[in-house]
Amino acid sequence: MLSALRSSTLAIGLTLLTLPAYAFDTTARAAYVMDQKTGTVLLSKEADQPLPPASMSKLMTLYVAFEALRDGRLTLNETLPVSEHAMSYGGSTMFLNTQDRPTVEDLLRGIIVLSGNDACVVIAEALSPDGTEAGFARYMTQRGKQIGMDNSNFANSNGWPAAGHMMSVHDLAVLANRLISDFPEYYPLFAEEEFEFDGRAPSNKRNRNPLLNLGIGADGLKTGHTQEAGYGLVGSAKQGDRRVIFVLTGLDSTGTRAEEAEAVVNWSFRNFVERTVANADEPIAEAKVWMGAQKTVGLVPQEDLTLLFPVLNDKDIDAEVVYDGPVNAPIRKGQQVAELVIKPEGLPEIRRPLVAAQDVPLGGFVVRMMTVGGIVMKDFINNPLESM
Known part of the structure; x- marks a missing residue:
């Protein structure tokens, strides 16, 4: 009693x-910024609102793939078949066809650097409980909740616009933190600026992350864009022993995305100190x-x-x-x-x-x-x- x-x-x-009463003034529809080492949340705007994540949701496909590699259910040099369904996606692709048998390593780079929608489906169908992308999406939703992503629901493996395919920026930050912490051996892939797969996509060989070559410590993770979602970025940067993880979504152009992302990184490191x-x-x-x-x-x-x-x-x-x-x-x-x-x-x-x-x-x-x-x-x- x-x-x-x-x-x-x-x-x-x-x-x-006390932390300041003001916060970073962003035009993003939703935003979340956290210091990884201390767990301090520096910015939270509509953080738990489920929104269309576009290609940023590919990070969940990558997380599941990294788990499969860790558990021995996949190997980097293993080759996988390409289905007609995987070929059916437009947008950013590796230009795969059904005669291809790409390695898992090539597919991972195809997802991270090229944002390949087709590469996501190849991974999804290989790991799906029922062999379909839809089954993999259900698995992604279930696994996401197990690691603390309470406001995410997946309808596909790559973020192609679909009813009910939603993530919150908070969930995306949780996922980014898990990718960095759980799989340090694979995280360097996110900093690769270029990947040429069989010379097929000369116009789609560069990483779309606008921060990677600016010298501010940026080393990941994933951009996203659809008409409904706007322009977004799940990013991370490390300076000294501090790492900042941030998510911006709903911006109106690639230029605005680049400017706001760089400004968020600089604000996070210059205006706060550890005690x-x-x-x-x-x-x-x-x-x-x-x-x-x-x-x-x-x-x-x-x-x-x-x-x-x-x-x-x-x-x-x-x-x-x-x-x-x-x-x-x-x-x-x-x-x-x-x-x-x-x-x-x-x-x-x-x-x-x-x-x-x-x-x-x-x-x-x-x-x-x-x-x-x-x-x-x-x-x-x-x-x-x-x-x-």
Whole structure:
């Protein structure tokens, strides 16, 4: 019963500098920018709204293909057949035909560099549970939800306009982060600027990512464009030990896409700095304990807590610790018992888990009886008639 009580304003000796009330001024229909190392969200605009993703959804096909390579269900030098259905797509293609048997490695480059719609279908039909692109799309939707993409639904493997084919920019950022983190051995493919497949597509051999050769650390990931979706880009850039992941969609031209993407990267690196605000071995607060050998337990972050803050700051903000308490003993060291909540002005709140700094065993008989007795006495004082 007492464990249902909520403590949301536990004072702690931690003062944090607020992020700015302003955000990057983008004309994109939806946008999402995050710092990968700290998880700090720098920009969020219509982030969870499902929208047509165009070719940016090819990233999910690539993720599934990389999983198959990791699991041994595909190999890079394996060749795959090309179906009539794969040939039926227009737009950006590798100009495959049914006499071809491209290698998986060529198909991956065909998707990443050339944005090949046909290459996506070849991969899809090879990995589909039922051998069809539609079956692969259903698998993509299911797998996406398993890795945290709650606002994505796939109707095909390549982002060709289709009813119900939707992704949010937040989901695209989640996917980009997983591609970078889960498959570092394949991520360098996204920085390749040119790929010639059998000399067939001289006009379609260059990567459409406008940031790759600008010297700003950009090394991925995927552009997209349809009339309905507008122009979009899932991008990432690394400078020093910081990496920024960003998604822009719904822009009106390739030029605007290039300008806004470059501006987002520069803004993200120039206007924020890292600061360690809590150390994993230093308690920042205490939580009350129920029936424990100790009355309180120290709270520490699971690891050193480093966040991004603006270069210029003009006011402070106090962090809060939120937990359901008192916390029932016994408590194990490292057990999550609370959250640190930081509410940056103008940006989504930041929540980080706090864990017990030490073991707290269950109190002895005397401790338990005194605790129960105190509750009974308090109840009698507050409600004397009801207790008679």
